[in-house]
Amino acid sequence: MADALRYTIHQYGTHELQRVGVWDLDVDDRAKYWIVYIHGGAWRDPRITHETFKAIVSHILQSHGEGVRSSIAAFASIDYRLSPHPDFPQDPAGTPPSQYRDAIHPDHLDDVRSAIAFLQSSFGFAGKYVLVGHSAGACLAYQVLAGLSSPSYRPDRRAGDDVEGRKGELKLPGAVFGFEGIYDFTGLNARVDGSYAGFLTAAFGQPEKWDAAAPLKYEGNYGDRFNGIAALGHSPDDELVDAQETEGMVERLRKDEVEVLVVEGLRGKHDEVWQNGDGVANAIMRILALLRKRSIP
Template structure:
């Protein structure tokens, strides 16, 4: 169980959502044979009910060692896992119509009014904080679900490093300019049921997603500039040697398979190594509520990385 691990919440900024949880599996191991697993939650960039703690069921699947009986899944506390620690981060959210706040009376450190690239700047700041504190460099797998998958691939594309509205004052945002650039990219990035092409997804769902997409990214004309599938640069140049993993459930009712397949095709076109997993099961949020498919795929990813390491 995730509750069996030492768990610490760190702050990386002044806002109440600028926090990251760390579950210590074997942080003290300095042999550089183990990886961190770092998670970015979804929730359409705005749902305050979905936070960093929602990664706990997936961690439990790792520790149970029963994610479809993977040959390297370990047992008990997970001592055989090639994992040093698990981390899950929160980031400032956009407004949600069902959970309104009055900007005149809500303190800045509690107000949910973020818009791209502020969510992504927080992801970068959280990763920079973890890398400075624990010195694991690029020995991590970055996992993102839904909106979190979008953020993970936006990070790989560098979409917040050259254009940002974040101020450098920690009194207003808690994010310093250094945090926006000093991030080593992961050895592998795993997008689960992600949103990668806002225009395409909204069109296939009859315009029904415009509300939360406008809340997160502004007018429709701004969406393509933030869409990982429409990134103007080369992923091969940004992510040389990295492993891109994409997973989707055939039962997903909120995001359709073309999002994942289209992103895989884009990455392959750029010459990036892609692992495409299309046999996950369950509804959209079952990815983190159940966790079996995510744990199984991350273990497979770790096997590939360890083979590269010669382990």
Template sequence: MPSMAAPDSKPIKFTHQYSSESELNTVDICLPRSPSRDNGKRYWVVFIHGGAWLDPDTDSSSFAVTQDHLLAGRHRDLIEGYASINYRLSPFPSHPTNPSHPADPARNAKHPDHITDVLRAVLYLQETYHFGDRYILAGHSAGATLSFQLAMKRYWGQQYEPTYALELNVVPPIAIAGLAGIYDLHALVRNHADKPEYHDFIAGAFGPPAEWDKASPSHGAYASSWKEGQLAVIAHSAGDTLLEEEQAQIQLDTLRKSGWSEGRALHDLELHGDHDEMWKGSEAARAIDFTIQQLVSR
């Protein structure tokens, strides 16, 4: 592993393979300065990319623009480190330039493989940098789904067979920022019944419809399963042409009904731009910056 950065030096950036499952089991890490063991003073930002669980053109590099904004932003001194997680993808044999192959372990994932990979990556980061719950988990689209699935892991352990990598000793985050998230799989497919590709990518990632509620973040019990959580930010855009704002409202209602408002903060944040414009520009950074500001103001 590279040596740690000295204060005020240029950030150190590198990629680590957190699992030998496939070539996609990597995490990009950026260390702005020497990590601090001073609990409560600084946070990690951990990002999970979207791409409908299957798109090889969307990966951990989608965080690069956001990271650059945060490195130069007003809260840069509150961020101890950054990480952007790659994970195994579901099959996409019809991709026009990079079709998946049945023999490729990186491109034939099905739930819970995606969340298992995320858990393994976060576990590696926690064991290496000792930040415990002192991190903001941010995800875009399918990455937002995975962020709240991580917060659901104890609930799954209570309700279902332990097939979701629950044995991993991952500490859930102090805050989640979900950007243009998919929170109710059935509602998504129902609202896009005229577009069979929505059904296809959900079925490719999660199997038959009988399995969709179990995996949907809208079916979590967060007040009891995400005890470390202090803040949830549900960010969405009226200009999103791929995902309706109902998804955000469903998750906001889920958190409220689960008792999240008792001693914890919940924010509904309006972003601007179309679905992928949120991470290609400054909007994802604005959502994460807002999340940090709410944390330090508590």
């Protein structure tokens, strides 16, 4: 079903992974919402790219018919620079900088922010979007809410200067939906007896730096930054990330007086949730219905 839509790919930076795919339903209709997706893959898996969103897009189109055409302008899926992966090594001497995977926080997040700013500048939808993320992508989505990018972050002119009057700002979404998300790096790693330290260190540096980047440990107040809907979901079948990650983030957001939607009905193992896509599609349509009731501009 996604293949029936007009698909374009856009570069928002010079690295080959600084790209975003767009599936066009009605991009010129500013009254409708964009669905913007951030993939997972532990911040490092080159096999998981923006194209993995196609399964969810197809489920939305197949299962929700006219409700999709009346409420969604387009789907977008973001790629971002990745951290090194021991199973997919690269030779730094022979790999062009535009292909080399050596990202470390906040590189991934700065890329996501630049991609969103690029989309807002190019298509003019401002805050009329739902930001969706799986696993590491869910973490990135909530890092966007917390504004945890680098102090020196500034999108390049093509990727955001037309949108932003001040450094690093962009229009936050009407809703964020994180599923199978990672929000507390220290806590999750402790509960798996330290077995996640490798990819967390590759993405965030030494363990003493983890809490400063973790959405659950954000030192500010989410309610002061965000007045939309914060949705979170977790499959009981997930074999890689436990429910405590989602439960802790729900508690934190409610403490900050953010409107929280706990998504029920997700099924399947960690990657099966997005591969099957049906539960995620249903949740996105429910979030859109809530946004229309709230009449968020």
